[in-house]
Amino acid sequence: MSTTTETGHAAYFAFRDRLLGDLRTTVLSGEQLCEAGQLIYGHPEGLSLYGIPAPDMAAKGIRLLGRTTIECSVDAYTLPVAEELARLQADTRPQGPDAYDPMVVDLFCGSGNFGHHLGRHLGCPVHAAELDPDVYESTVNNLDRIGSSISLHLIDYRDLLGKLPARSTRDTYVVEPPWGPAFTADGLDLTRTSPPVPEILDDIRRSRNGLPCHIAIKTNDQIAHDSLTGSFTGARHLRSITPAPFLPYGANMDFHLYRLGTGAGSDE
Ligand SMILES: C[S@@+](CC[C@H](N)C(=O)[O-])C[C@H]1O[C@@H](n2cnc3c(N)ncnc32)[C@H](O)[C@@H]1O
The missing domain is CATH 3.40.50.150 (Vaccinia Virus protein VP39)
Known part of the structure; x- marks a missing residue:
């Protein structure tokens, strides 16, 4: 595994732990939703629900808790x-x-x-x-x-x-x-x-x-x-x-x- 991949891997698992831990019942900010898309799916738009990609969610009033962000089927x-x-x-x-x-x-x-x-x-x-x-x-x-x-x-x-x-x-x-x-x-x-x-x-x-x-x-x-x-x-x-x-x-x-x-x- 390259150092860049190792860093990404560690960042993914650290963020995943937070989504299921201290952010479990917190409504994520637009920035956090984009970060989740990037870390889980490789790009912010990878987190997309109801046809709405993460960068547009906050403006459209979509509210996602930490746990749902990691548990959902996009x-x-x-x-x-x-x-x-x-x-x-x-x-x-x-x-x-x-x-x-x-x-x-x-x-x-x-x-x-x-x-x-x-x-x-x-x-x-x-x-x-x-x-x-x-x-x-x-x-x-x-x-x-x-x-x-x-x-x-x-x-x-x-x-x-x-x-x-x-x-x-x-x-x-x-x-x-x-x-x-x-x-x-x-x-x-x-x-x-x-x-x-x-x-x-x-x-x-x-x-x-x-x-x-x-x-x-x-x-x-x-x-x-x-x-x-x-x-x-x-x-x-x-x-x-x-x-x-x-x-x-x-x-x-x-x-x-x-x-x-x-x-x-x-x-x-
Ligand atoms: C893995 S998530 C489902 C993800 C969902 N399919 C999506 O696309 O967002 C499981 C959900 O089931 C809920 N849950 C857990 N136990 C349940 C129960 N006994 N009855 C109904 N819902 C339950 C949890 O609160 C959680 O939101």
Whole structure:
């Protein structure tokens, strides 16, 4: 590693620690957002949400907390995933009580950027849960600024599932829980996210009474103990996508699309 790369690497991890530490619930300044874009994605515009790049966020009234700045799925990630899901959805035979009126459910909303792009590409209403009141408040502000119709609740994801019976075999759930202790030296262990991914998938299955659905999940490219495959036992893997930008430091992000649930009322 060259000295310049080492310096950048150290600066990235130091800033990352701050975003998840003392800046966790602080609304970042325009300058800090640009710094985050530079350090995480290699250029300030790499941090872009709702189609708004970091250099324009402050002027447009976008408020991002430290934790959301590092946890969010940026435009360059969510757009190709939304396009792929739109293709998969079109190929799915519509069944269920509201077969032609499916929904997107963003269970761990954060910035809401994932739900935002999915709702637009799939042409579906979006329901979202966020448990952290500070994240909720800033996301409500941002969704209001961009004129989004996402229905965001300050609620545990399980309570949102309880309110949303399955509509269609074309329903899509976004599963992006905080990684916390799942981020280990051996890689990302999806059985250790909070809550663990297998538990979240069981909760989704229970809420759907056997009607299949699509799941989108983000990981990095270093999965520990085959925990992705293990978590999705019984589900069908459809696609894995590694969107650009490839990150200058840290691990790259991957997105995985699955078909979950093939019980009664299944189309497969
Ligand atoms: C990794 S972030 C999600 C990032 C998001 N997909 C984005 O693009 O910004 C996880 C979010 O889930 C929230 N969260 C954690 N536990 C939750 C729960 N039990 N129910 C709902 N939200 C929860 C956290 O507060 C955090 O904002």
